[in-house]
Amino acid sequence: MSAAEDASETKARGLKVAVIGGGISGLAAAHRLLSRSDSVDVTLFEASQRLGGIIRTEEADGFLMELGPDSFITNKPAGLQLCEEVGFTSQLIATDARYRRSLVLSRGKPLPVPEGFMLMAPENPWALLASPILSVSGRLRLLSEYFVPRRQSSDDESLAQFVRRRFGREALDHLIQPLIGGIYTADPEKLSLQATLPRFPEMEASHGSVIKATLAQKAARRQRGGRSDEEESGSGARYGLFVTAARGLSDLVSTIEANLRRRPGFHFHPGTPVSSIRPVSGGGWTVTTAREQQTFDAVIVTLPAWLTAELLSDPACATLRAQLQTIEYASSAIVVSGHQLSDFASPMDAFGLVVPAIEKRRILAVSFSSRKFVNRAPDGYLVLRTFVGGAMQPELMQLEDDAILNLVHQELRDIFGMHQEPLFSEVVRYPRAMPQYHVGHLQRVAAIEDSIRQMSGLHLAGSGYYGVGIPDSIASGRNAADRILQTMHPTTT
Ligand SMILES: Cc1cc2nc3c(=O)[nH]c(=O)nc-3n(C[C@H](O)[C@H](O)[C@H](O)COP(=O)(O)OP(=O)(O)OC[C@H]3O[C@@H](n4cnc5c(N)ncnc54)[C@H](O)[C@@H]3O)c2cc1C
DSSP: OOHHHHHHHHHHTOEEEEEEOOBHHHHHHHHHHHHHOTTEEEEEEOSSSSSBTTOOEEEETTEEEESSOOOEESSSTHHHHHHHHTTOGGGEEEOOGGGOOEEEEETTEEEEOOTTEETTEESOHHHHHHOTTSOHHHHHHHHGGGGSOOOSOOOOOBHHHHHHHHHOHHHIIIIIIIIIIHHHTOOTTTBBHHHHOTHHHHHHHHHSSHHHHHHHHHHHHHHTTOSOHHHHOOSBSOGGGEEEETTOHHHHHHHHHHHHHTSTTEEEETTOOEEEEEEOTTSOEEEEESSOEEEESEEEEOSOHHHHHHHOOSGGGHHHHHHHHTSEEEEEEEEEEEEEGGGBSSOOOSSEEEOOGGGOOSOSEEEEHHHHSTTSSOTTEEEEEEEEETTTOGGGGGSOHHHHHHHHHHHHHHHHOBOSOOSEEEEEEEEEEEEEOBTTHHHHHHHHHHHHHTSTTEEEOSTTTSOSSHHHHHHHHHHHHHHHHHHHOTTOO
């Protein structure tokens, strides 16, 4: 078929699609639909007046503050691909190599995470042996993972079970729980390893040990003349793999929005919460808002699973609704604060601090934003983002803002020797925003997908299913769009 025939056939089969939720997942879905076909009509419903959802940047008095996510990883391609497609790549900046290291609170003191310790894989066993974070027996137990026999079962297990089994309890409590639990604000006893970090059980299965696999990968990289030392340096996470937007992540949102607004098939309804979606007999879905009801050929819902369940009140959706409700979400808050560097006894010369639950503090982590990325604060000043709550300390979310600010300031005084009040500090709350991928998560998502297959035209996206980060969310929106485009014309995507 010629390109002209191809286009006209696609046009003849044009579809009306509703995208519900204008966070990054919804924006990615809308952009994918409209950039891949000129015969799709996309209506984006967003409850608030602004796009971006959890992504929100503020600027004031020379400070640039991320109130939600502050960066994204590049080894999952969807984030970079979207940036490329909207012409945003030149705006991306890497982390500041001068401060590429993490701290972990150890008996009340911030200590460096051992060089080369990547989430749970020690690339540099000597650095681990020299670190005082674990007792001597804890260090030896961690390194003896090399000899721990491979597990026979391939069933899912929790992060805590895996780490205790392979690296010992001390490594879990003092190092790995805060490094990984912090990403998901999760309880390590419940967090599914298969759904969050499948590469670690895969390393065990392929090499018999995570350490053996890590060292083999490092040797292979060296042989290939791979990543530079600078990119490799650091601890906690591969910081060389993270990027952000020079003027903040909201700038990426505005760029996608501008791109969408130029497209004739795009209709944006801000300040319009959807109250329900219902299947129409004979095909399609009715979307109801306070103002109107409209029928669409297909709907992409990008809300958290529990909010999606609330939209599906039709009895025909009862099974799916119940399945969506089984995905739990944790609440957290970020305190964003501005300081003079000289107000701290500590040099604050790292990307941040993670706090093991065993330290019994009231904060989960502190990100030193203006050390991670340049141009976040004027010279001599600092922006911090302190994380509170999560699955392990839900009771703190009951506190008023003033109480949260007080407890964060107290922790900053105790841990970093802060001796002046912050220049400003603000609490940003995220109620039920972080999906908890509990053991069995992949099976729960597979059951949801089975139900969805029975409901032609309904598609789900967002961080509740296949990954919690920005690139995962973007990929989920694009995949949902691709499934719709595929139904229009099998060769469209
Ligand atoms: C505190 C925090 C920090 C994070 N940090 C990072 C990070 O540094 N890096 C990273 O990669 N990821 C991070 N994440 C994860 C990342 O932010 C999310 O995965 C991603 O932003 C989710 O986007 P989304 O579009 O799926 O959802 P959301 O951003 O939640 O968007 C959903 C949208 O739907 C709208 N909505 C809700 N109800 C309705 C309705 N009834 N009708 C219409 N619209 C509705 C909401 O207003 C919102 O705009 C973080 C998450 C949190 C909570």
